[in-house]
Amino acid sequence: MKIFYASDTHAAESTFRKFTNAGPFYKADLVIYGGDFVGKAVVPIIKTKEGVYEATYYGSTVRIKDERELPDLQKTLRDAGFYWVMLSEEELERIEESDVERITKELQIKQMEEWAKLMDERFKKNNIPCVVTPGNDDPFYIDEQLGKMEYVKNGDGKVLEVSGLEILSLSYGHPTIFKYPRDISEEELTQKIDDLASQVKNMDRCIFNIHVPPRDTDLDQDTLYDEDLNPILDGDSLATGPVGSKAVAEAIKKYQPILSLHGHVHPSRGISKIGRTTCVNPGSNYDEIQLRGCLIDIDDKGNVDTPTLTSG
Secondary structure, three states: OEEEEEOOOOOOHHHHHHHHHHHHHOOOOEEEEOOOOOOOEEEEEEEOOOOOEEEEEOOEEEEEOOHHHHHHHHHHHHHOOEEEEEEEHHHHHHOOHHHHHHHHHHHHHHHHHHHHHHHHHHHHHOOOOEEEOOOOOOOHHHHHHHOOOOOOEEOOOEEEEEOOEEEEEEOOEOOOOOOOOOEOOHHHHHHHHHHHHOOOOOHHHEEEEEOOOEOOOOOOEEEOEOOOOOEOEEOOEEOEEEOOEHHHHHHHHHHOOOEEEOOOOOOOOEEEEEOOEEEEEOOOEHHHOEOEEEEEEEOOOOOEOOOEEEEO
């Protein structure tokens, strides 16, 4: 059996659409998604009193005089993982924090409705099973949209039997300074994994699909931040170190599934071994219209070949 796995598309439209086509492209028998669907920011496109449109992102301001160029700008923003909203200068001045939260939520739900429908249609058309889970960055209100899918399965908090394998999926993560919606204590995370593992009939046929990676591996190395969200310096360079979960690492050591799939730490693309378990983080480069993933072959006896990291 050939499995394709990817994670962390963060609202990047074209990257996500590549994911929905990855099954037939890679000739996969099963596709798994590891979480973090939503984007992180809304970019206002401001219509000035002079009739010029302005949008500021990545520290630069783009100015458009011809409104026929707006669709190209909007697509650029969507592909970079930004939501956009059209506002006049007067409307922008009246915007309050509660408005920003409302607008962000509305745009996240709207996109999630579209994406859930797209996933269901494409994976059903291609007759390829697909299991997804949200990530710790995803607000809980997107679960309603994922729950409306009929063919694609939201595996979060479940053990699903698919194609002779048991897939244990979990969206929650350990505490971070960013305080993501699904961050919980390491103790709570341990309990959630234990509760799910108790439902697994055969660990020799089990895959962990847990959004956050195990700590102190090749899968969880990232820039370190202080409590004020400023990057920590190591001399003239950014300090890096392990940012993964101790609970996830201990669970893998304890239960030894044949395969453990993770995302969350975008730059820490790699493959590690914990005991007999092959652990993978394909990384993410979502804002450059690049789908990073991995292909894993599992034979009839549950033996896992060395995964192939993909990018396209």
